[in-house]
Amino acid sequence: MLWFSSKNIEELQEFSPNERIFIIHQAAKDMPFGRRAVATVLKLILLIALFWSLLYVPGMIWKILSLLAVGLLYPLVLFPVTLTLARPYLKVHAQRFKANREYARNEPGSDNNSSDEESQ
DSSP states (O other): OOOOOGGGOGGGTTSOHHHHHHHHHHHHHTSOHHHHHHHHHHHHHHHHHHHHGGGGOOSHHHHHHHHHHHHHHHHHHHHHHHHHHHGGGHHHHHHHHHHHHHHHHHSOOHHHHHHHHHHO
16 A cells, blocks of 8 residues: 555554654664665656656746756655655654653753752
8 A cells, every 4th residue: 555644654643743754764764675775766766757757848938847846846756655665664663752752751851950969
């Protein structure tokens, strides 16, 4: 199944959009080499096809506008490839992110240490 949005993935439901993107990119980094190579090749094929299709746009103004549109919107075309191939690794990275967030909440800050020292 091809995933287009991280909102629909149950492991990422509790996270904010920025946290979901971070978790997806961490999972994509930790994919095995073969899977990461397949993702890179698929993205490259999509980019080549996308920009190759711009050769057949008539008129210079339309070509420039098309090039700008494709240049700005190509991450929307490539993100589903990354999301779909990183999907098996999302659960581990979501748990790791949640554990790090809980640790950061429970870690004593510098304000807590100074008040402890004053009370002694």
